[in-house]
Structure formats: structure tokens, C-alpha cells
Amino acid sequence: MVIELAVLAIVGFASGLAVGCGFVAFLTVLGIIPRLAQLTDTRRYIPGYEWSVVCGAIAGTWLGLRHIQLSLPAIVLVPIGLAAGVFVGMLAAALTEVLNVLPILAKRIGVNEQILILLMAIVIGKVCGSLFHWTFFIHDLKE
Amino acid sequence: MAISIYIRMRYKFTAALGDCIRIGKLAHIIAPDRIKKEIAELPIHRIVSKDNKFVVIDAMDVIQAICKKFPDCDIQTVGPSQTIIEVVTKKRKSGPVFFILVWVLLFIGAGLTIMNFHEDVSMASVHRKIYHLVTGRENARPLIMQIPYSFGVGIGMILFFNHIFKKRFNEEPSPLEVEMFNYQQDLDQYVILEENRKSEFKRHGD
Numbered sequence: 001m002v003i004e005l006a007v008l009a010i011v012g013f014a015s016g017l018a019v020g021c022g023f024v025a026f027l028t029v030l031g032i033i034p035r036l037a038q039l040t041d042t043r044r045y046i047p048g049y050e051w052s053v054v055c056g057a058i059a060g061t062w063l064g065l066r067h068i069q070l071s072l073p074a075i076v077l078v079p080i081g082l083a084a085g086v087f088v089g090m091l092a093a094a095l096t097e098v099l100n101v102l103p104i105l106a107k108r109i110g111v112n113e114q115i116l117i118l119l120m121a122i123v124i125g126k127v128c129g130s131l132f133h134w135t136f137f138i139h140d141l142k143e
Numbered sequence: 144m145a146i147s148i149y150i151r152m153r154y155k156f157t158a159a160l161g162d163c164i165r166i167g168k169l170a171h172i173i174a175p176d177r178i179k180k181e182i183a184e185l186p187i188h189r190i191v192s193k194d195n196k197f198v199v200i201d202a203m204d205v206i207q208a209i210c211k212k213f214p215d216c217d218i219q220t221v222g223p224s225q226t227i228i229e230v231v232t233k234k235r236k237s238g239p240v241f242f243i244l245v246w247v248l249l250f251i252g253a254g255l256t257i258m259n260f261h262e263d264v265s266m267a268s269v270h271r272k273i274y275h276l277v278t279g280r281e282n283a284r285p286l287i288m289q290i291p292y293s294f295g296v297g298i299g300m301i302l303f304f305n306h307i308f309k310k311r312f313n314e315e316p317s318p319l320e321v322e323m324f325n326y327q328q329d330l331d332q333y334v335i336l337e338e339n340r341k342s343e344f345k346r347h348g349d
Contacts, residue, residue: 035303035318063276071279074287080273081288085295086302092257093303097318103326109245117242119319121249123300129254130293133261134286 016061023057030094032087085130092126145215148182149173151222152202155331157229164188164198166205169226178216182209190230198228199338225335257296 027033033053037043096102106115150170158164166172167183174182185208187200202224209218261267270292274285304317316324 069279070277072277074278076277077288078291081291082295085292086299089296089299090303093300103323121246122253123297125250125253126257127297129257130296133258134289
């Protein structure tokens, strides 16, 4: 019994360590934190942002694994949803950028000035795709 | 005493077919006024259709031309050692139809990828879970958080690229602009090396 618990604890700890490292590596490669610090001109607080990510990851893990209920009004979900969306949007933008899609595309079709409009196509496409997914797509799937 | 001439090659400029490239256009020159004008007028290259898209002029060619004219000069070069000339033939007009096509392609592609991403990471069930966590009630379609979420995705992308259409939040370049710059620089580097190799080959071939 003790050995079983010890093995489970070690496996849990080890997998958590690996996932945590992977998460941080992912964030580092995409450079979202430096980007936010640059935008808001708060580079000196970057260690604080690191802790924010760590605390958020731990809170998310704990709340996700336990079935905790806070019984708050639904309106609280609006800022949560918005923040989650902004984060995912930044992830998506960073991924597009890492893959070097836009510079090559702009060069190929020779539209250096209108690249902003192409960028807007992607942004508006993401918003519409996401809205469509939640309002129609899932709905149809259930019926 | 030899006259000192300083030249700094320009990095890159564009020229049309048939243009005669003179040193004055290729480089900044510091020299005594009376010979500066003469140097600036020295022709280096005439662009012919055989040149294709790029011509690379090496600083050595410029020095050679100046030495021929003023043998007793001391020439110093500063900065880049070659200039890229981009030959602009008739500007390829990318029609609005073509542009709209690409726009629609990107629009649909972006929408599809975000849906794929949501399915991939089971975003719907995570949203349901968060709804349950916060309110204590079950809701199969927690739109109250999903609609702000959707707009958040767009806001996040705009924030990352530092643009609200034309307006920007601060004066620093966006990652996209940096990326475009890096890509252009890589291309230029390639052109320099490739053209050098070609002209080397031509010289040996003659």
C-alpha cells in the first residue's frame, strides 16, 4: 500500500514536472510575455508575469482536477471568457508569426502595402470561425 | 600627397531597364569638390535585359573605375561592400480580383483552423466545465463566456501585431514588421552571394 502510494506520487510528480516544463517552453518559444511587456512598457515586471503564469497554471490544474463550485453569477464569465480569448488569440498570432507565413505570402503575391488587410482577413476569419463554432456548429452536432 | 576619397556603398536601390548606373547613384562620396563631381558621373554599369531582376555592384568595381580616372588617389571604403540594384521592369499589377481571392482564402482558412483547434483541445467541454465551476449550474452552450471569448481571440491577435487597422499602440515595430525586415534581409544576402557566384563564373568562363 505504501509502495503503491509512493509510486503514484512519483509518477504524478514526474508527469507534472514534464508538463510544466513543456508549458513554459511553449510560452517561451512564442514570446507572448515579452510581447505584452513591450506593449505595456512594463519590462521590469517580467518576473512578476512569470509568477502570474505559474500561479495561473497551478490554479487551473487544481480547479480542473477537483470539482469545485463557486456559485457566482454567470456575468463573471464575461471577463474570464474575454481574457481567455485574448490569450488564445495571441497564441494563434504568435504561431502564425513563428511559421513565417505572412512575409512569404506578401512577397509571393506582391502586396507589401496591403499586408495589413490580409492580416485583418485572418483576424476577422478567426472571430467569425469561433462565433460560428459556438453558436451553430456545436448546436447542429447535438441534434 | 595623394587625395583621399571616401566612398560608402548604398545598400539597395531600384533602377529601370536601360538606366546607366553612375557612381554618384551607387555610393556616397567624400572628396574634394572639384573631383567629386567627376567621380559621381563615372558610369559603372548599364542595365540590360540580360541582368534579370538583380544586379550586384561590388565596391571593387567602383574602386577600379575611380583608380582608372584618378590613379594617384587613396580610396577608402566605408560600410557595405556591395550594392543591390533591383531592376524594376513593368510593375506586375496584382488585380483586385486576385487580392480578394487571397483575402477570402485566408478568411476561411483562419476560421477553419480556429474551429479545428477548439475541437482538438476540447475547448467546448472546458468551457462547460468553467461555467459549472463558476456558477454551479450546468449549461451545454455557455454562450455568455464563449462570445466574449471569440472577440477576445481577435483582440489578442491585433494586440500581438500591434495594430488596430492603421492605428498603433506605440511606436515600436510590430513582430510582423521585424519579421518582414528579417526575411527581406535574408533574401538580399542570398542575392548578393548568388550574383557574386554568377559573375565569378562568368569571369572565369570568358
